[in-house]
Amino acid sequence: xxxxxxxxxxxxxxxxxxxxxGILFGxxxxxxxxxxxxxxxxxxxxxxxxxxxxxxxxxxxxxxxNEKFCENMINENLRFGDDIYERGKKIATYExxxxxxxxxxxxxxxYNLLRLQFWINSISIKEMCNNSDYINVxxxxxxxxxxxxxxxxxxxxxxxxxxxxxxxxxxMLIPLATDLNLTSVNAMMNKYNITEFPTILFNENITxxxxxxxxxxxxxxxxxxxxxx
Amino acid sequence: MGILPLMFxxxxxxxxxxTIFFSLIYVxxxxxxxxxxxxxxxxxxxxxxxxxxEGRNVEESIKSILASNxxxxxxxxxxxxxxxxxxTLKILKKWQKKYPKIIKIINQKNQGKAVALNNALKIxxxxxxGVVDADSYLDKNALKMIMGVFENxxxxxxxxxxxxxxxxxxxxEKMQDxxxxxxxxxxxxxxxxxxIYVTPGPLSVYKxxxxxxIGGFDEKNITEDIEIGWRLLSKGYNVRISLKAxxxxxxxxxxKKWWKQRVRWSAGGYQTLLKYKKSLFKQKEYGIVSKxxxxxxxxxFFTSLLGFAIVIYRFIIEGIPRIYYSIIARFAxxxxxxxxxxxxxxxxxxxxxxxxxxxxxxxxxxxSLKNKKYFNLHKGGVxxxxxxxxxxxxxxxxxxxxxxxxxxxxxxxx
Numbered sequence: 001x002x003x004x005x006x007x008x009x010x011x012x013x014x015x016x017x018x019x020x021x022g023i024l025f026g027x028x029x030x031x032x033x034x035x036x037x038x039x040x041x042x043x044x045x046x047x048x049x050x051x052x053x054x055x056x057x058x059x060x061x062x063x064x065x066n067e068k069f070c071e072n073m074i075n076e077n078l079r080f081g082d083d084i085y086e087r088g089k090k091i092a093t094y095e096x097x098x099x100x101x102x103x104x105x106x107x108x109x110x111y112n113l114l115r116l117q118f119w120i121n122s123i124s125i126k127e128m129c130n131n132s133d134y135i136n137v138x139x140x141x142x143x144x145x146x147x148x149x150x151x152x153x154x155x156x157x158x159x160x161x162x163x164x165x166x167x168x169x170x171x172m173l174i175p176l177a178t179d180l181n182l183t184s185v186n187a188m189m190n191k192y193n194i195t196e197f198p199t200i201l202f203n204e205n206i207t208x209x210x211x212x213x214x215x216x217x218x219x220x221x222x223x224x225x226x227x228x229x
Numbered sequence: 230m231g232i233l234p235l236m237f238x239x240x241x242x243x244x245x246x247x248t249i250f251f252s253l254i255y256v257x258x259x260x261x262x263x264x265x266x267x268x269x270x271x272x273x274x275x276x277x278x279x280x281x282x283e284g285r286n287v288e289e290s291i292k293s294i295l296a297s298n299x300x301x302x303x304x305x306x307x308x309x310x311x312x313x314x315x316x317t318l319k320i321l322k323k324w325q326k327k328y329p330k331i332i333k334i335i336n337q338k339n340q341g342k343a344v345a346l347n348n349a350l351k352i353x354x355x356x357x358x359g360v361v362d363a364d365s366y367l368d369k370n371a372l373k374m375i376m377g378v379f380e381n382x383x384x385x386x387x388x389x390x391x392x393x394x395x396x397x398x399x400x401x402e403k404m405q406d407x408x409x410x411x412x413x414x415x416x417x418x419x420x421x422x423x424x425i426y427v428t429p430g431p432l433s434v435y436k437x438x439x440x441x442x443i444g445g446f447d448e449k450n451i452t453e454d455i456e457i458g459w460r461l462l463s464k465g466y467n468v469r470i471s472l473k474a475x476x477x478x479x480x481x482x483x484x485k486k487w488w489k490q491r492v493r494w495s496a497g498g499y500q501t502l503l504k505y506k507k508s509l510f511k512q513k514e515y516g517i518v519s520k521x522x523x524x525x526x527x528x529x530f531f532t533s534l535l536g537f538a539i540v541i542y543r544f545i546i547e548g549i550p551r552i553y554y555s556i557i558a559r560f561a562x563x564x565x566x567x568x569x570x571x572x573x574x575x576x577x578x579x580x581x582x583x584x585x586x587x588x589x590x591x592x593x594x595x596x597s598l599k600n601k602k603y604f605n606l607h608k609g610g611v612x613x614x615x616x617x618x619x620x621x622x623x624x625x626x627x628x629x630x631x632x633x634x635x636x637x638x639x640x641x642x643x
Contacts, residue, residue, distance in 0.1 A: 002254050002421040004521065011250040018249075019242060022582070026575025033572070097572040099234070147546045155554035158562050214560040 026099040033094045037107050040087050041114075048114055051080050055121065059128070070129035077118070077125055078134070081172045084115055085164075088175055108143065109180045116184055119174045123204065126228075135224045136172045137164075138201040140194055143177040153198045155211050160200065163217060170225055203228070233542075234576075236535055241579045243532050247525070248586050254418045255593065262417060262597060265471045268376035273355035274434065275305040279345035283363035284316040286479065291324050291332070293366030299373055306332045307349040308363075312339025317363075342430070343446040343453040350437075350445050358437045360454075361476070365431035366395075368475035375434050375474040386439045386466035387458075389416070389425065390432040390474040391598075400613070401487060405480045407591065407617040414594030416470050425468040426522045427458040432476035439466055450504070452497020459501055463508060463518040472598070488628065495625075495632030502526055503636075530629060537626030587618055 054076060058069040088111055095104050122136050139160055141153045157175065164173045178185055178197060192201060196209040200217070203224045208217070276294055280287045287308070294306060306328075310318045318336060325332040335348050346360060357379070361367065371390060378388045391413060397406050419425045428435070433454065443460055450456040461468055481487035508515035508523050515523075555561040569577055591614060 001423065002257050004422040004424075004517075007250060007253050007257075007422070010253055011246055014249045014253075015242060015246045018245060018582070019238075022241075022575045022578040025573075025578045029573055029575075093568060093572060097568065097574050099575045148550045151547055151550040152554055155551070155558055155560075159558055159560055162560065162562070211554045211557045214558055 023099070030098050033098070034104070034107075037091055037094060037104070040090070041107060041110055044084060044087060044111070044114055047080055047083065048117065051076055051121070055124075070125070073125055074129065074134065075169075077122060078169050078172065081118060081122070081174065084111070084118060085173055085175065087111065088115065089161075105180070108177060109182060112177050112180050112182060112185065115174055115176050116182070116188065119176065119188075122172045122174070133225075133228070134170050134172055135203045135221060135228060136174065136201075137221070138204075139173065139175040139198065140178050140189070140201060141175065141198040142179045144179055152211060156198050156200065159211075159214055159217060163214070163221065166218075167221065171221065233539060236539060237576065240532050240535055240539075241583065243528055244583055245579075245586075247528075248583070248590060251415060251418050252590070254421055255597075258418070258421045259597060261421075263472055265374055265473045266377050266381055267370065267373040267473075268380045270380065271300050271303045271373075272357060272376060272379075273303050273305070274299070274357040274359050274372065274376065275307060275349075275353035275355040275437070276359040276361055277346055277349040277353065278306065278308045278361050278363050279311055279342045279349075280308060280313060280317050280321070280363035281311040281339065281342075282313045282315045282317060284313070284320055286364040287317055288320050288324070289366045290361060290363050291321075293369075294361065294372075295328065295331070296369055297367055297372050298369050299376070301331060303355075304331060304372075305353065305355055307335065307353060308332060309335040309337060309345035309349050311337060311342065311345045341448065341451075343448040343450065346453065347445040347448065350440060353437060356437055357434055358440050359432065359434045360428075360430060361432050362430040362478060365392075365476050365478040367432060368477070371432060371474040371476055372434075374471045375432070378469050378471050378474075379434070379436070382467075382469060384467050385436075385469050387428050387433060387435045387461055387468045388474070389428045389434075389468065389470045390476045391470075391472045392429060392431050393475055393477050394480045395477045396480070399482060400616075401484060402480050402482070403613045404617045404621045405487070407595065407614060408621070409480075410598050411591050411594045413470075413472070414598055417472060420468075420470050422517070422521065423467060424462065424517050424521050424525075425458065425470055426462060426518075426526070427455045428461070428468060430454045431478040432474065435461075447504075450497060450500050451493055452501070455494075455497050456501045456504065459505055459518055459522060462522060463505065463515045465516055491625070491628045492632045492635065495629045496636045497632075498526065499530070499629070499633050499636050502530065533626045533629055537630070584618075588614070591618060 055073060058073050091104065091108060091111060098104075119136065119138055126136070137160060139156065141157075142149070145153065160173055160175075164171050176185060176188075178189060178194075189195075192204060192207070194201065194207065198209065200208045202208075202220055206220060206224070208220070278287065278290060283290075291306060291308070294304065295301065297304070308321045308324075310321055318334075321332075321334050325334055333352065335345070335352070337345060337348060350358060357376070359372070359375075375388045375390060379385050392409060394402060394406050394409060397403050416425055416427075435457075439461070440457075443457075443464055443466075446453040447456040447460070458468060481490050502523070505515070505518060505523055508519040509527075512519045569580075595614075
């Protein structure tokens with residue numbers, strides 16, 4: 001006969017050790033991911049400053065070589081757009097995979113501001129370079145929503161990501177959280193009269209506030225692209 | 230932290246605990262698994278065969294007992310025809326004619342297996358009572374081996390056997406075979422803590438005096454073999470298992486029959502759990518039932534239902550809206566599985582750990598019980614193992630829910 005009490009206690013201790021190891025593993029992974037996000041943000045800030053400086057230089061040179069500088073600026077902006085979009089996705093995924101509620105609020109606000117600046121910059125570029133080949137697709141969502149609402153937002157996000165992959169440089173995709181207590185974001189919402197969420201804003205003039213078939217989104221994009229030429 | 234992660238952690242802790250618990254017992258006892266010795270002195274045994282519409286099987290069952298290497302003059306067979314509508318009674322009579330000194334027949338209205346066994350118990354004359362299902366047949370050494378346990382461990386009150394499947398042809402039969410082997414392994418481990426809580430119908434032997442003292446089989450329970458196991462333990466009796474006492478039984482061949490059988494087992498388990506719920510607060514009175522069997526059984530039920538509830542909950546709040554929006558968008562993207570591995574967290578750690586543990590656990594049980602055929606990669610053994618551990622076991626919570634509903638509705642009473 002096996003001593004059941006001894007076996008039960010030993011099992012309890014071993015369970016505790018393995019369970020603690022699993023939790024520690026999760027905590028350590030989470031810490032690493034938060035550090036990664038913070039480092040990413042520093043890099044993005046440097047890239048952004050770089051883009052802004054470039055933008056200043058280009059504006060000074062617009063009169064001499066408009067076309068060439070516009071092309072450069074648009075390309076750099078697109079590259080930055082893709083980069084910030086990917087990193088935004090990374091934060092969302094990391095947050096979803098974290099075991100414990102973490103304070104990524106500050107990081108999300110920082111990124112959101114960068115995205116807003118990027119959006120404003122994209123509008124300026126379109127104004128500066130009249131003949132742009134891209135459209136701004138701003139996806140306005142809420143960070144803190146019910147699970148079902150989140151599924152709806154995720155579906156739009158998936159749709160736009162898929163469309164972005166198809167259209168490549170023709171789309172500046174800018175997701176923007178609207179409930180992170182940023183007055184500048186609120187100001188933009190007021191400016192474009194956006195009250196419902198999620199909303200997709202195409203070229204600052206057309207809004208869609210629900211899930212619609214993919215081909216209908218593509219139709220809007222195609223019309224906007226034709227109009228911008 | 231939300232309620233879902235907490236529930237998941239609870240599930241992990243329970244699974245982890247019992248995996249470690251049984252592994253520790255195995256480490257301590259693996260060399261004792263096949264130490265059983267056959268009985269040197271043969272004692273009288275009355276074998277009860279309850280039969281309801283078993284015309285196609287009962288003959289094989291009787292033949293196997295008669296072909297046993299246990300002396301015929303020490304065997305009494307009491308076959309109970311439980312109101313069969315087929316030719317069961319005719320076949321029983323045919324065999325009684327051949328062996329009038331050995332075989333007795335009880336012919337009763339259909340009242341259930343427990344009533345049939347209790348009626349036979351009243352006229353059984355031997356010191357030991359064996360129960361053999363009419364669709365099961367014994368290996369020729371089975372009785373000698375099972376009686377050897379009584380001889381070598383005199384404080385033993387009931388001994389159960391090594392249940393093997395008669396056929397392992399279909400995929401369903403192969404999965405059941407993996408399951409039976411794992412159950413058998415756990416049952417042997419339970420022996421070492423004195424907690425074998427079921428004496429299955431295919432072949433179990435009891436001391437007649439004990440069986441009579443505790444009042445025979447519970448006629449209200451649909452799985453009388455589970456209930457009698459709990460009752461024996463709660464009254465302080467010892468139940469053992471002989472892995473060398475082999476009995477072959479029929480497994481359901483199709484999914485419908487399999488489902489029906491499992492719902493019945495689950496319902497019986499639930500009935501037993503309800504019957505012994507008071508044991509949780511009466512440790513002295515109920516012994517090992519109170520200390521281990523009830524908590525283990527209840528936790529198994531609870532974690533099974535908990536896991537299922539989590540899946541259903543997530544399907545309702547996430548799955549259905551996802552399908553709905555995919556239809557509207559006319560665009561669907563399968564959820565990413567890679568991120569679970571690429572971006573690990575504690576759930577990844579536990580998920581991988583438990584999956585590997587379950588594979589090792591089942592593999593050890595199959596290997597230690599000499600069922601090495603499953604590890605023939607060319608014959609798809611690993612595939613059977615993986616499907617059994619995933620899809621097959623995933624059906625059990627649904628079966629359990631159906632069993633509970635039917636018991637609560639009073640649909641299952643004898």
